[in-house]
Amino acid sequence: MGPSVLFIHPDLGIGGAERLVVDAALALKSRGCQVQVWTAHYDISHCFSETLDSGIPIRCCGDWLPRSIFGKCLALCAYIRMIFLAFYVVFLSGEQFDVVFCDQVSACIPVFKLARNRKRVLFYCHFPDQLLTQRTLLIKKIYRAPIDWLEERTTGMADCIVVNSQFTSKIFKKTFTSLPHIEPDVLYPSLNVSNFKYSVSDDLSEFVPVKRDVVFLSINRYERKKNLNLALESLSSLRSKLNLLEWEKIHLILAGGYDERVRENVEHYEELKDITEKYEINDHVTFLRSFSDKQKCNLLHNCTCILYTPSNEHFGIVPVEAMYMYCPVIAVNSGGPLESIVDNVTGFLCSPTPEAFSDAMKKFVKNPTLRTTMGKSGYARVLKNFSSEAFSDQLYHYICKLTECK
Incomplete structure (x- = not known):
């Protein structure tokens, strides 16, 4: 039996990031890993079909927390939902796992470092979150400043960081200037044929x-x-x-x-x-x-x-x-x-x-x-x-390397 991997994702809907999480979980399961997915939102009428019949356990927690405040503060709410979800997984769920696969929201990473048995974390960076929003107003700049700081600090706490393209790798290094020691590897998303x-x-x-x-x-x-x-x-x-x-x-x-x-x-x-x-x-x-x-x-x-x-x-x-x-x-x-x-x-x-x-x-x-x-x-x-075999080989290598470091 291979390592046990917990995937944590903010919203398991239908999109490129969600597609990667599903493909990654399936790839590791095919290698003998025990996998489970935790998310703050999961709707069986709005999801990838594999999440319904693949046998991958999917747990949802924290959906009662708001996604926005009167249509605003989406990033803040996403961070709160993910931090709550991580606390629940670590301190209340009773789940046992070796490695955490985290993507999109890095704010939950410190929680896994607080666990009695510190968890190794692989963070998949699709793109720096702070670059996905406009800051035309001063109040928006003030609001985003602590969120941007938290994103950079918590991203740097991951034990392994991979990105989805050479383009994102260059943007990562330009954006997170306090992390010059980190050289993220490129793990291209695969195609699940x-x-x-x-x-x-x-x-x-x-x-x-x-x-x-x-x-x-x-x-x-x-x-x-x-x-x-x-x-x-x-x-x-x-x-x-x-x-x-x-x-x-x-x-x-x-x-x-x-x-x-x-x-x-x-x-x-x-x-x-x-x-x-x-x-x-x-x-x-x-x-x-x-x-x-x-x-x-x-x-x-x-x-x-x-x-x-x-x-x-x-x-x-x-x-x-x-x-x-x-x-x-x-x-x-x-x-x-x-x-x-x-x-x-x-x-x-x-x-x-x-x-x-x-x-x-x-x-x-x-x-x-x-x-x-x-x-x-x-x-x-x-x-x-872009074969699934190449993606699976590379991802499994990262997971095994992280478990060896424990």
Whole structure:
């Protein structure tokens, strides 16, 4: 029997961070480790399917604590919820474990150091939290100062720190200036290919009108930082570059994680709908709020190309998922996509402008074979660089090294 690992995560919903936690737990379980996941929120109607039938114990505690204070102080509330959860695990749950896998919120790490038997902690840094918020007002700067200090101090208390890309590694060192002695390793998120074993059809009639055979797809949460408006503006720009017959073949699907509890999701969905009205493209756009794994496979199998719009994305698992499904990607030329996508081979890396994106989209309209050639290259790249075996080997090595140090 391998080491026992406890995963602690703020909200086990549907997103890139949550996907990594699930994949990491499954990878270690396959290596003989005992794994369990603790979270402050878990909704079986809004989660990855593997959490339901994988046999991984999932415990929820602290969901009664507020997620925000009148829509504000999200970071403070997240820190409080995670610290409470960690205290419960260490002092009240009675659970036994060798290593803690912590990600997103580092504030809980000191609690595991207070345990009678101090726990070894691996912290997975998706991106420094302090860079994920704007500070235009003085009161916001004052509010964030102690939170930023706490993030840096508690991150440095981890016994092992890994990041999701070379891009994030550079940002980590620039941001946490008091931690120059730490050189985080890069552990690329893997692709759990079992999520793509569903039988797929060649039918998108559920989402796309008949005869729309050039389908662009965006998969991202309904959050403003994901820059989904770029996909809509690029579609509008593309219309001016095509004749009427070509334009009538074009359709865009905006698919993304959507949680009615999150005000930004609700507001941004309405904003995007307004944009389609503004550019008069609403009959060429389908909004899909949340979707099943089977639906995602079907979308990736049938679409012409993925539009990946976030700038400075920490890694971004969607381009890797798309390439595994033989689907090319048009992405912003910054952040993680620079490491996952090969420009002009598995897709196109563009400046984040409607003009640049629509130029790349036009190539797929004018040259239908591009989807096949780039799709094959993308599939080969995923197998070589982002396999679950490579991820599992590296993660298991870190866990074993931490248990040896005890």
